[in-house]
Amino acid sequence: MSTEKTVYVVGCCDTKETELAYVATRIRQQGLRVQVVDVSTHQPSTMADIDARQVAACHPGGADAVFTGDRGTAVAAMGDAFEHFMRARSDVAGVIGLGGSGGTSIVTQGMRTLPVGTPRLMVSTVAAGNVSSYVGPNDIAMVNSITDIAGLNSISRVVLSNAANAMAGMARGERDQTQDDKPAIGLTMFGVTTPCITEISAQLQDRYECMVFHATGIGGQSMEKLAASGFFQGVLDITTTEVCDLLFGGVLPATQDRFGFLAERALPYVGSCGALDMVNFGAKDSVPAHYRERNLYVHNPQITLMRTTREENIAMGRWIGERLNRAIGPVRFLLPEGGVSVLDAPGMPFHDPEADAALFQAIEDTVQQTALRQIIRVPHAINSPEFAALAVQHFHDITQG
Structure with a gap:
């Protein structure tokens, strides 16, 4: 495996090929090594540097465990495969993903395996909602795609350019290596x-x-x-x-x-x-009905304690x-x-x-x-x-x- 650090651009090429290529090109223009990784579960692409079958082969059950023909099980299995794929990388300069809900689930599962401090950015149609299940206890940046990731247009080009530039900046920039000499x-x-x-x-x-x-x-x-x-x-x-x-x-x-x-x-x-x-709940009227008669304390307008x-x-x-x-x-x-x-x-x-x-x-x-x-x-x-x-x-x- 090459020791040169690599930015991985990840998504489902069967539906996001044009956008992934666009982001990869913008990052390469800044002098960084880039590999496009396909995590499609339907029709693997030939344009990716690492195709979906290579990723799927990382699944403990092999590629056949991923390409089941059922979207739900295939997405879950590809997430597991991509997690194993990322665990095996020693050359990660950063990871940027593009996706809807399914792609976001797959890509962020792999992102979550990387150490804190690794540049990770997910451009997603679900980034404006509750993203805790995608991010977990990690420093993954989520970017709202604004429009669907379904072709390039005057809005998506701006959003994707900004995301590509952000990833290039994180991957190229020197991180603060200041460390406290205390444990x-x-x-x-x-x-x-x-x-x-x-x-x-x-x-x-x-x-x-x-x-x-x-x-x-x-x-x-x-x-x-x-x-x-x-x-x-x-x-x-x-x-x-x-x-x-x-x-x-x-x-x-x-x-x-x-x-x-x-x-x-x-x-x-x-x-x-x-x-x-x-036990923490939201505003007082959000406390479940079966708890309404309990000893409740309004901590602030947004938090009620039981x-x-x-x-x-x-x-x-x-x-x-x-x-x-x-x-x-x-x-x-x-x-x-x-x-x-x-x-x-x-x-x-x-x-x-x-x-x-x-x-x-x-x-x-x-x-x-x-x-x-x-x-x-x-x-x-x-x-x-x-x-x-x-x-x-x-x-x-x-x-x-």
């Missing part, structure tokens, strides 16, 4: 655990580059992707609230793979129950505990008996010691404790200075710092 660690935070994370960061910033992730579903996924990729020397996962939304239908959910990186890497890990007292119950906390405790049991590295999971968020403090709307106690007991009952994996009760609220100090101390203990 990086990941921390998770929500508005209701900000005092805790602010204090922990202040205590660790002299020794570590502290990277804080907002626990909004994608935030937790981003932290875990970097952790699994070996970017971090440790994690302080204080705010695990995304589990609430996953299990009980909130709008900021984790995936089923939350905590999965612990089973892949022996990273020092200090976790806690930050904001496990709340207090988790004793039964829900038991379910969460077991769910988290089962995943902590898979960890292969040192784990310290702290149970803040004084409250798990700002709203769970005495006198606040979500203060419910019985629900918290059920959560803590379920975690203790589920986790198989060892010398490496320990559950620790802390007689302080999560946002207290004492809790932050103990979290830092346990992190130092397991990093031998």
